[in-house]
Amino acid sequence: MKPLQASAIKGNWATLLLPVNEDDSINYRELENEIDTLIAMQVNGIYSNGTAGEFYNQTEEEFDTISSILAQKCNAAGMPFQIGACHTSPVMAFDRVKRAVKWQPGAIQVILPDWSAPSMQEVINYLRVLAKAVAPVGLILYNPPHAKKRLVPEEFHQLKEAGINLVGCKVGGGDAQWYAAMKKWAPDISVFVPGHHLATGISLGAYGAYSNVACLHPGAAQQWYELMLFDMPRALNLEKWIQLFMSQYIAPYISTKGYSNQAADKLLAAIGGWANVGTRLRWPYQGIDESEVSKLRTIAQEMLSEFFILSEAEGPKDRNRLLLCRVE
Numbered sequence: 001m002k003p004l005q006a007s008a009i010k011g012n013w014a015t016l017l018l019p020v021n022e023d024d025s026i027n028y029r030e031l032e033n034e035i036d037t038l039i040a041m042q043v044n045g046i047y048s049n050g051t052a053g054e055f056y057n058q059t060e061e062e063f064d065t066i067s068s069i070l071a072q073k074c075n076a077a078g079m080p081f082q083i084g085a086c087h088t089s090p091v092m093a094f095d096r097v098k099r100a101v102k103w104q105p106g107a108i109q110v111i112l113p114d115w116s117a118p119s120m121q122e123v124i125n126y127l128r129v130l131a132k133a134v135a136p137v138g139l140i141l142y143n144p145p146h147a148k149k150r151l152v153p154e155e156f157h158q159l160k161e162a163g164i165n166l167v168g169c170k171v172g173g174g175d176a177q178w179y180a181a182m183k184k185w186a187p188d189i190s191v192f193v194p195g196h197h198l199a200t201g202i203s204l205g206a207y208g209a210y211s212n213v214a215c216l217h218p219g220a221a222q223q224w225y226e227l228m229l230f231d232m233p234r235a236l237n238l239e240k241w242i243q244l245f246m247s248q249y250i251a252p253y254i255s256t257k258g259y260s261n262q263a264a265d266k267l268l269a270a271i272g273g274w275a276n277v278g279t280r281l282r283w284p285y286q287g288i289d290e291s292e293v294s295k296l297r298t299i300a301q302e303m304l305s306e307f308f309i310l311s312e313a314e315g316p317k318d319r320n321r322l323l324l325c326r327v328e
C-alpha cells in the first residue's frame with residue numbers, strides 16, 4: 001500500500017496479538033485466522049509487533065514471517081497496516097526497519113533505545129537514520145509511559161524541525177493543556193492515545209488509538225469509535241464504563257499481582273472471545289490463567305452491555321438501531 005500521511009492515520013487500530021503454543025512456538029495458523037477476523041471486522045487498521053505482539057521476544061526469522069503474513073493478507077484485502085519494527089537494540093531496530101520497507105506498510109512503528117535513556121540529540125540522530133532508511137514510508141514513534149525517554153510536546157516539534165518524517169506517535173495522553181500543547185507544537189503528527197481514553201482524546205484533538213479496547217473486541221471498539229463521530233456524549237458515557245471495568249478488574253492484575261501489560265491485553269482478548277489467541281506469553285513471562293476468563297466475561301458483559309451490543313452491529317444504521325433498542 002502507499003505510505004500513509006498523518007491525516008489518514010486515525011481511528012481504531014487493532015493490535016496483532018501473538019498466539020503461542022505450549023512449547024513457546026508461534027501458532028502461525030491462528031495468527032492468520034486472527035488477521036482474517038480483524039479484516040472482516042473492518043477496523044481502521046492493523047499493526048504488528050506492539051507490546052501485545054511480544055516484539056521483544058522474537059527471533060529475526062519470526063519477525064519476518066509475522067510481517068510477511070500480515071502484509072500479504074492486508075495488501076490483498078486493501079486493509080491499512082503498519083509494521084512494528086521495534087527493538088530495544090538500536091542496531092537490531094535498524095535492521096528491522098530496513099527489512100520492513102519491502103512489505104510496503106502504510107507506516108513503520110519504532111521505539112527509542114531503551115537500555116540507557118538517550119539525550120534529545122541522540123533521539124534525533126537515531127530517528128533521522130531510521131527515517132532515511134524507510135523513506136518515503138513514515139515513522140510512528142511508540143513512546144509509552146514506561147519508556148525511559150518520554151517526549152514532551154516541544155520535543156516532538158524538534159523532531160519535525162530536524163527533518164524527520166514522523167507521521168504519528170503513540171503516547172499516554174494527558175489533560176486538556178497537554179492536548180493544546182500537542183496541537184501547538186505537533187499539529188501535523190497523528191496523535192494516538194490509550195484505547196480506554198479514546199473518546200476523551202478524540203474530543204480534545206487525538207486522532208485515534210492503537211487500542212487495548214480493541215483487544216477486548218475489535219468490532220465493538222470500531223463501532224465505538226464511529227459512535228464518537230456522530231454522538232460524542234454517548235461515546236463518552238460508554239468510556240466511563242470501559243474505564244471502570246479496566247480499573248476495577250484488569251488494572252489490578254498489573255498493579256497488585258505483578259502481571260505485564262501484554263498479559264492483560266491477552267486476557268482482554270480471551271474475555272472478548274473473538275480470537276483463539278489464548279493467554280499464554282512466551283518464556284520467561286507469565287500469562288494470566290485462563291480460569292479467570294469466564295467470570296470476567298460475565299462481569300464484562302453485564303458492566304459493558306452497550307459495548308457488547310456494539311459488537312453485533314454490522315454498519316452505522318444497524319449500530320444505531322441496536323443502541324436505540326438498549327434499555328437505559
